[in-house]
Amino acid sequence: MCRMTIAKVAIDAALDRLFDYAVPSRWQEQAVPGARVRVPFGRREATGYIVELVAGQGGEVGGREAGKAEVAQDAAAGSSATPPELPGLESVAREPAARQFLLKEISAVEGEQAFILPPLLKLAQWLAHYYAAPLERCLQTLLPAPVRGKARVRERLFVEAVQGGARSAAKQTKSGAAKEGDVADAAALTARQQELLADIRRVGGGWLQALCAEFSCSPATLHKLAALGVVTIAPKAQRRDPLAKRRILPTQPLELNREQAAALAALKAAAASVTAAPLTADSSPVASRQAAAAPVPLLLYGVTGSGKTEVYLQAIAHMLERGFGAIVLVPEIALTPQTVQRFAGRFGTQIAVLHSALSDGERFDEWQRIRRGEARVVVGPRSAVFAPVERLGLIVVDEEHEPSYKQDEAPRYHARDVAVMRGHIEGALVVLGSATPALESWHNVERGKYRLARLTERAAVASMPSVQVVDMRIEQSRSGHVQLFSQALLDAIKLRLERGEQTMLFLNRRGYATSLLCPSCGFVATCEACAVAYTYHRVDDCLRCHLCGGWQRPAATCPACHDPKFKYAGFGTQRIEAVVATCFPQARIGRMDADATSRKLSHDEILGAFRSGRTDILIGTQMIAKGHDFPNVSVVGILSADQLLGLSDFRAGERAFQLMTQAAGRAGRGDIQGRVMIQSYNMDDYAIRHAAEQDFAGFYAQEKRFRKAMGYPPYGSVACLTLSAPLEEDASTACRRLASALRARLEENGDFAGIDLMAPARAPMYRIKDRYRWRLILKGPAQDLINQMIMPVLDHFPFGRVAVALDYDPYQLL
Ligand code: ADP
Ligand code: ZN
Numbered sequence: 001m002c003r004m005t006i007a008k009v010a011i012d013a014a015l016d017r018l019f020d021y022a023v024p025s026r027w028q029e030q031a032v033p034g035a036r037v038r039v040p041f042g043r044r045e046a047t048g049y050i051v052e053l054v055a056g057q058g059g060e061v062g063g064r065e066a067g068k069a070e071v072a073q074d075a076a077a078g079s080s081a082t083p084p085e086l087p088g089l090e091s092v093a094r095e096p097a098a099r100q101f102l103l104k105e106i107s108a109v110e111g112e113q114a115f116i117l118p119p120l121l122k123l124a125q126w127l128a129h130y131y132a133a134p135l136e137r138c139l140q141t142l143l144p145a146p147v148r149g150k151a152r153v154r155e156r157l158f159v160e161a162v163q164g165g166a167r168s169a170a171k172q173t174k175s176g177a178a179k180e181g182d183v184a185d186a187a188a189l190t191a192r193q194q195e196l197l198a199d200i201r202r203v204g205g206g207w208l209q210a211l212c213a214e215f216s217c218s219p220a221t222l223h224k225l226a227a228l229g230v231v232t233i234a235p236k237a238q239r240r241d242p243l244a245k246r247r248i249l250p251t252q253p254l255e256l257n258r259e260q261a262a263a264l265a266a267l268k269a270a271a272a273s274v275t276a277a278p279l280t281a282d283s284s285p286v287a288s289r290q291a292a293a294a295p296v297p298l299l300l301y302g303v304t305g306s307g308k309t310e311v312y313l314q315a316i317a318h319m320l321e322r323g324f325g326a327i328v329l330v331p332e333i334a335l336t337p338q339t340v341q342r343f344a345g346r347f348g349t350q351i352a353v354l355h356s357a358l359s360d361g362e363r364f365d366e367w368q369r370i371r372r373g374e375a376r377v378v379v380g381p382r383s384a385v386f387a388p389v390e391r392l393g394l395i396v397v398d399e400e401h402e403p404s405y406k407q408d409e410a411p412r413y414h415a416r417d418v419a420v421m422r423g424h425i426e427g428a429l430v431v432l433g434s435a436t437p438a439l440e441s442w443h444n445v446e447r448g449k450y451r452l453a454r455l456t457e458r459a460a461v462a463s464m465p466s467v468q469v470v471d472m473r474i475e476q477s478r479s480g481h482v483q484l485f486s487q488a489l490l491d492a493i494k495l496r497l498e499r500g501e502q503t504m505l506f507l508n509r510r511g512y513a514t515s516l517l518c519p520s521c522g523f524v525a526t527c528e529a530c531a532v533a534y535t536y537h538r539v540d541d542c543l544r545c546h547l548c549g550g551w552q553r554p555a556a557t558c559p560a561c562h563d564p565k566f567k568y569a570g571f572g573t574q575r576i577e578a579v580v581a582t583c584f585p586q587a588r589i590g591r592m593d594a595d596a597t598s599r600k601l602s603h604d605e606i607l608g609a610f611r612s613g614r615t616d617i618l619i620g621t622q623m624i625a626k627g628h629d630f631p632n633v634s635v636v637g638i639l640s641a642d643q644l645l646g647l648s649d650f651r652a653g654e655r656a657f658q659l660m661t662q663a664a665g666r667a668g669r670g671d672i673q674g675r676v677m678i679q680s681y682n683m684d685d686y687a688i689r690h691a692a693e694q695d696f697a698g699f700y701a702q703e704k705r706f707r708k709a710m711g712y713p714p715y716g717s718v719a720c721l722t723l724s725a726p727l728e729e730d731a732s733t734a735c736r737r738l739a740s741a742l743r744a745r746l747e748e749n750g751d752f753a754g755i756d757l758m759a760p761a762r763a764p765m766y767r768i769k770d771r772y773r774w775r776l777i778l779k780g781p782a783q784d785l786i787n788q789m790i791m792p793v794l795d796h797f798p799f800g801r802v803a804v805a806l807d808y809d810p811y812q813l814l
Contacts (some may be wrong), residue, residue, distance in 0.1 A: 002573070004023070004055075004056060004103075005022070005023040005028065005031070005035070005053055005054075005055060005056070006020050006021070006022060006023070006053070006054050006056035006103065007019055007020070007021050007022075007023050007031055007050045007052075007053055007106060008020060008050070008051050008052040008053075008054065008200050008498070009037060009039055009048040009049065009050055009051065009106075009313060010048055010051050010135050010136040010139055011039070011046050011048040011136060012042060012046060012047045012048055012050050012136055012140070013136070014402070015044065015134075015136070016134035016135060016136065017663075018052075018135070019041075019048070019050055019286070020056075020525070021037075021103060021104055021105060021106045022040050022103040022104065022105045022106070023053070023105070023106055024105045027106055027109050030109040030112075031053070031106060031109050032050065032053070032114050033050050033051060033052055033053060033114070033116075033121055034049065034050065034114035034115060034116035034117060034118060034121050035049070035050045035109050035110075035111075035114045035115065035116075036048070036049055036109070036110040036111060036114075036115045036116075036715055037049070037050060037106045037107075037108065037109050037110065038106070038107045038109075039104070039106055039107060040104050040105075040107060040108065040657070041543060045107065047110075047218040047600045048136070049116060049136075049139050051121065051125075051135070051139075051211055051360070054625060067605070068298055076442075081702040084173055085161070092509055101600075103565050106261065111373075113371065115143060115147070116139065116142055116143070117388050117390060119317065119392075119422070119425045119426045120142050120388065120422075121139075121760070122425050123140050123142075123386070123418070123421060123422050124141070124142055125138075126421055126425075127141065127411045127413055127418070128411070129787075130421075130580060130783065130784075131411040131412055131413055131805055131806075131808065132787055132791060132794075133408070133410040133411035133412070134410075136145070136779070137410055137411060138411050141383075141386065141407075141411060141413075141491070142386045142650075143367075143386075144354065144362040144363050144364075144367055144383070145360070145361075145363075146360035146361070146363045146367075147363075147364055147367050147368075149360075152364070153237045153364075153365075153368070154237065154238050154239075154240060154361055154365075155209070155235040155236065155237055155238065156207050156209070156235065156236065156238040157208040157209075157231050157233050157234070157235055157236075158205065158207055158208065158233070158234060158235070158236035158238075159200060159206060159207070159222055159226075159231050159232070160200075160204070160210055160230045160231060160232050160234075161197060161200045161203035161205060161230065161231050162203045162229065162230055162231060164231060165185035176699060177769065188228065189230070190229065193221075193224070195230070196215055196217060196221065196222075197225060197230055197231070197367025198223065199214075200215075200225075200231060203487075205231075207238065207574070208222060208233060215369070216334065216742055226658060228373070234424065239369070240359065240361040240362045240364075240625070241362070241365070241539045242353050242355070242358050242359075242362045242366065243340070243344055243351075243353065246337065246340075246341070246344075248341060248344045248345055248348070248371070249341070249345055250345055250346075251311065251342070251345035253310075253314055253317065253344050253346075254307075254310050256307075256310065256314070257307070257457075257459060259302075259306070259454070259455045259456065259457065260306075260307050260310060260311050260455065260459065262453070263300060263302070263311050263453040263454070263455060264311050264314055264315060266298065266451065266453045267298060267300075267311065267315045267429070267431060267453065268315070269321065270295045270296060270298050270429050270451060271295060271318070271393065271394065271429040272295075273294075273295045273427075274295060274319075274322075274393045274394075274427055274428060274429055275427065287299045290648065290735040294423060294424045294425075294426075294427045294428075294452050295423070295427070295428075295429045295430075296445075296449070296450065297420055297423060297429070297430040297431070297432060297450045297451070298429065298430070298431050298432070298450060298451045298452070298453060299400075299431075299432045299433075299434075299437055299441050299442075299444075299445050299450045299451070299452050299453070300431055300433040300434075300453050300454075300455070301431065301434060301435075301437055301452060301453070301454050301455070302433065302434075302435060302454065302455030302456075303435050303455065303456060303457070303458065303464065303665070303680070304435045304458075304604070304661070304662065304665025304666075305458040305460065305629070305665060306435070306455035306457060306458055306459055306460065307455065307458075307459030307460070308433045308455065309342055309398075310397070310459070310641065311455075312328060312396045312398070312431070312433070313342070313343070313346050315394060315396075315431065316346075316347070316377055316394060316396075317346070317347075319393040319394045320343070320347075320350070320376060322393065323391060323393075324361075324391050324392065324393025324394065324428075325373075325376040325377065325378075325389040325390065325392050325393060325394075326376070326377050326378045326380045326389070326392070326393060326394040326395070326396070327377075327380075327384055327385065327387055327389055327394070327395045327396070327419075328377070328378065328380075328384075328390065328395075328615055329380065329381065329382060329384055329385055329395070329396065329397045329398065329405070329415055329419065330379065330380075330381065330398045330399065331381065331399050331402040331404045331405070331447055332356070332381040332382075332404050333400075333404065333622075333623055334398070334399060335355055335381055336603065336604065336607065336628070337379070337604055338628075338629070339379070339577060340353055340379060342607060342771055343377065343379050345375050347376075349374075349375070350376045350377050350385070351375060351377050351378075352366045352367075352369050352370050352377070352379070353366060353378075353380060353383045354366055354376030354377050354378060354379075354380030354381070354387060355377050355380060355381065356381065362444060362496060364395075367387075368420050369389050370388055370389055371388045373390060375520070376389070379563075381404070382404065382405050382406075382407060382415035382647070383415075385415045385418050385419050385422060386418075387786055392422070392426050392428045393428050393429065394428060394429050394430075394431065394433045395419045395422060395423055395428055395429070395430045395431070396429070396430075396433065397415065397416050397419050397431070397432045398433045398434075399433065399434055399696070400416050400418070400432035400433060400434045400437065400438060400441060401434045401436050401437055401441070401658055403651075403655070403811040403812075406810075406811045408807075408811075410805070410806075412805075412806070412807045412808065412810075414809070416438075416441070419432075421433045423776065426499055430768065432450070435661060435662065435665060436657065436658040436662065436696065437663045437696075438654075439654055439700065439703060439704065439707065439713070439714055440713055440714040442700055443704075443714035443715075444714070457608065457711065463668065463673055463674075464668075464674075465636070465665075465667040465668045465673070465674030465675060465676050466673070466674070466675055466676070466679070467676040467678065467691070467692050467693070467694060467785055468488075468663055468675070468676065468677050468692070469641075469677075469678045469679075469680055469683060469688060469689075469692040470486040470488050470489065470677055470678065470680070471680070471681075472486065472679050472680060472681045473683075474682055475487065478683075484571055484576070484579055484639065485579070485583070485639075485679075486677070486679055488677060488785075489637050489677050489679065490583065492637070492675060493580075493583075493584065493587075493617070493634050493637070494584070494634060496616075496634055496635050497584060497586070497587055497616055499634075501611065501632055501633070501634040501635070501672060502613070502615075502616055502617070502618070502630065502632045502634065502635075503616065503618075503632045503633065503635045503636075503637065504617075504618050504619075504630075504633055504635070504636045504637070504661045504666055505576060505580070505617065505618070505619045505620075505622060505626055505636075505637045505639060505668075506619075506620065506621075506622075506624065506636065506637065506638050506659075506664075507570045507571065507572070507573055507576055507619070507620075507621065507637065507639045507640060507643070507661065508621050508622050508640075508643060508644060509535075509570075509571070509573065509621065509643065510546075510572050510573050510574070510593035510595050510621055511535035511536060511537050511544065511546070511572035511573070511574055511575075511595070512535070512536045512537055512538040512539075512568065512570060512572050512574040512575045512578075513535070513536040513568030513569060513570050513571065513575060514533065514535055514571065514572060515533040515534065515536070515566070515568070515569050515570055516533075516534060516536050516543060516566065516568060516569075517566075517569045518553055518558035518560060518561060518563055518565070518566050518567075519563070519567060519569070520558065520561050520563040520565065521558060521560050521561040521563065523558050523560040523561065524699070525543055525554065525555075525559075526559060527550055528550075529544035529545070529550055529767065529768070529769055530771045532545065532546075532765060534552075535572060536554060536572075537574065537595065538574050538575070538578070539574060539595070539653075540675075541553070541554070541810055542666070554566075567741050569701070571639075571640075573593045573596075573619055573620065573621060574591070574595075574703065576619050576639065577591045577619050584617070587616045587617050587620065588614065588615045588616050588799040589615060589617045589618075590606050590609055590610050590615035590617070590618045590619070591606070591618075591619045591620060591698060592606045592607070592618065592619070592620035592621070592623050592624050593620055593621040593623060594621070594623070596620075602678055603623075604619075607628060610630060611630055613632065614645070622659060624663075624666070625659055625662045625663040625666070630666065632672070633666055633667055633668070633674070634663055634665065634668060634672045634674050634675060635674070635675050635676075635677070636663055636666050636667040636674070636675075636676045636677070636679050636680045637676075637679070638663055638664075638676070638677070638679065639679055640679060640680070641656065641660060641678050641679065641680040641682070641685075641688050641691075642680055642681050642682050644656035644659055645682065645685060645686075645687060645688075650707070650710065650712045650713075651811065653685075653686070653703055653706070654687075654703055655685040656687045656691070656701050657687040657690060657691050657703075660678060660687075660691035661690070661691055661696075663676075663693065664676040664678075664691070664694070678691065678692060686699065686702045686703075687699065687703075687757070711739060711756070711779045711780075712779075713809045716779055716781050716782070716787055717780055717782055717783040717808060717809060718777060718778070718779050718783070718809055718810070719777070719778040719779075719780070719783075719786045719790065719806065719807070719808055720775065720776075720777055720806070720807045720808075720810045721738070721774070721776040721777075721778075721790075721804060721805070721806055722763060722773055722774070722775055722804070722805045722807070723735045723738070723774045723775075723776070723799075723802050723803070723804050724768075724771040724772060724774070724802065724803050724804075724805075725771060725772060725801055725802045725803065726770060726771055726772070726801075727772065728766075728767075728774075729804055730772075730800070731771075731772045731773060731774040731802055732762075732772075732774050732803060734774075734799060734800070734802040734804075735774035735775070735776055736760050737797075738760075738776060738793070738794075738797055739757065739759070739760045739776055741792055741793050741797060742757055742776070742778075742789075742790060743757055745789060745792070746789065749789075751778075751785075751788075751789075752785065752788075752789045754779065754780055754781045754785070755778055755779070755780035755781075755785065755786060756779045756780070757777075757778050757790055758776065758777040758778070758779075760774060760775070760776050761774070761775055762774060762775065763775040769801075778790065782806050783809075786808075790806075794806070
């Protein structure tokens with residue numbers, strides 16, 4: 001038996017365990033932790049990642065390492081039915097006592113550099129543990145699909161003039177090697193060829209295709225020049241640049257106001273402890289040496305328009321000077337060309353953008369640029385928290401309260417929490433920015449886990465908008481029926497139209513009507529597959545399910561009682577658009593919601609038209625509520641604050657408060673005083689009251705009491721287990737059995753006394769895409785404790801054909 005290196009490999013198939021492979025001497029160098037490898041796996045080859053290297057002996061047996069359940073593999077039920085194999089091992093002796101195994105060898109290591117940096121490997125292990133998800137799934141999460149998949153470097157032919165002029169040029173062979181003596185004479189070139197050669201010299205060479213277009217020649221002409229030995233033509237990697245078509249205007253740092261300067265100073269002070277601690281490849285548990293030195297995260301609480309972005313920009317510049325890279329996370333919907341321009345304008349080619357709207361090739365190239373260290377500042381949505389930035393010094397999470405930071409498939413991580421953990425592992429500073437911090441973050445400030453910096457005033461204008469709540473009960477009693485617009489709001493819009501100012505109207509529901517309802521028998525048109533009411537869309541006259549996307553044509557009469565008075569109830573953005581068009585025939589109206597943006601006009605075009613004043617009124621869902629900066633908007637109308645409160649989850653109040661505050665933040669960004677009007681039937685609700693007063697502290701104090709009393713985050717953790725199956729019977733039976741198993745464990749172990757197990761129940765959306773869904777909810781003092789209590793049960797529970805998903809502190813309890 002000989003000494004050897006054993007690689008513990010996570011394989012790309014959902015088996016949730018590590019397999020041992022021997023590292024052959026020819027791969028010794030490249031086989032580092034984080035490397036992507038090809039390995040024999042059963043009868044086929046598989047791809048995997050080296051998680052750890054251990055010194056071993058030829059006779060060692062690989063065992064289960066990453067003890068996680070295969071929960072969260074909510075892919076089609078049945079995938080877990082794959083029989084467990086030990087493909088890395090082969091039995092060579094039969095006697096049980098002296099059973100010996102011969103380790104199979106890694107067949108190849110892919111790529112020149114490890115795909116996964118050591119700290120990210122640690123981060124993946126933490127993800128697997130904390131969110132109870134299979135390790136290989138977490139490793140996949142680190143890498144964008146094109147990097148994992150088939151995307152490759154794009155090669156194009158590049159033309160370069162040979163040095164030293166036609167006379168002394170040596171003839172180039174195809175491979176680029178020069179052959180002596182076979183030199184083309186300048187005289188041997190035609191006048192046209194000499195002219196072309198001069199042009200190519202002047203522009204310093206270029207892509208074959210581009211040169212042909214620029215100098216109106218054919219590829220054959222250029223190849224002729226190559227044959228004459230005056231230019232070389234060779235394939236070269238061509239970057240697919242997502243910003244190539246944009247004009248990026250360089251910007252200079254602004255002079256900071258007093259508050260901004262103080263915030264930047266606090267940030268720099270916090271970053272002082274960021275040092276280039278050499279990270280070794282050891283993948284010991286998360287608590288690392290660096291942890292002790294990691295800077296305390298900083299919450300930058302600044303009102304809308306207070307100039308947080310300028311503070312980030314200068315903080316990033318500071319870190320770049322010190323030789324560190326940075327990651328900036330922004331919510332997906334705020335990742336607009338304007339946002340990218342703000343960063344690219346300051347940092348030019350050092351910026352890499354990661355965005356789901358990029359082509360596979362662009363994403364591949366951007367990732368490679370980051371990995372090679374060519375781009376040091378990464379801007380992207382939640383998944384950019386995994387960008388392979390080496391010597392990472394700063395992570396900014398802008399609008400940290402945004403629900404879009406939560407991933408809704410396994411691992412169901414929250415990018416803010418991942419950012420904080422990554423900062424902890426790498427010793428980088430984490431800055432969370434918001435005008436309406438999440439309760440969780442504020443709580444962490446209060447208990448000293450985060451530091452606080454504040455911006456209380458707008459940077460570019462003097463005043464905050466005035467906010468008024470309009471009591472819709474009074475409006476209704478005055479007119480005798482349900483009103484969509486109060487008189488006050490109509491008057492305000494009219495006045496702005498006369499003055500040439502702009503208005504934004506906000507309603508967080510797309511479509512035309514929220515349902516198609518029969519007034520005689522109460523029948524509601526419902527999606528068969530999802531058991532939720534259809535939304536009526538007038539543009540294309542159809543009923544659409546907002547859960548599964550299914551649609552059908554509306555019937556002329558009620559399908560149940562054949563009453564022809566079948567009618568639309570409730571309002572969506574399309575209906576608002578129609579009403580506004582009737583009230584203000586002269587107004588130019590834009591609408592932005594998920595339907596509008598998936599149609600002919602893009603996001604950018606709708607916003608561009610509004611920004612440049614080609615539309616007067618912009619109607620939209622939460623898509624228009626944040627991030628955008630329109631100087632000419634002087635009225636923001638929130639049409640139904642009540643509808644924001646109607647969401648059935650524990651964050652409804654917080655979300656309503658945040659949305660109202662963010663939407664209000666759109667008003668009066670230029671030099672005109674802004675006005676915000678919130679229409680509501682619930683004048684007494686504290687979220688609405690505090691939003692009207694722009695009183696975060698007041699709201700926070702009250703919301704805190706509610707969360708504490710209920711044991712909701714940040715005072716506890718909620719685990720949500722969703723079991724689904726094509727037959728409701730299967731889902732409900734499994735759910736009840738799982739509940740009994742969990743209850744038994746709760747009762748026999750005193751450590752778990754603080755955990756509450758709710759009764760199994762149908763999920764609020766009990767059928768989605770023809771799968772029935774049952775729900776088990778647990779509340780406990782901490783996520784780790786709930787994990788400890790449920791994982792041993794889940795690991796051994798016979799789910800059969802039932803798919804199970806585990807979500808901690810969910811953002812939607814559908
Ligand atoms: P926030 O992200 O806090 O909502 P922004 O960063 O969008 O605020 O800033 C709002 C506006 O104020 C922007 O137009 C920005 O250019 C401007 N601004 C920020 N800082 C300054 C400054 N120090 N001086 C002048 N204008 C500023
Ligand atoms: Zn549906």
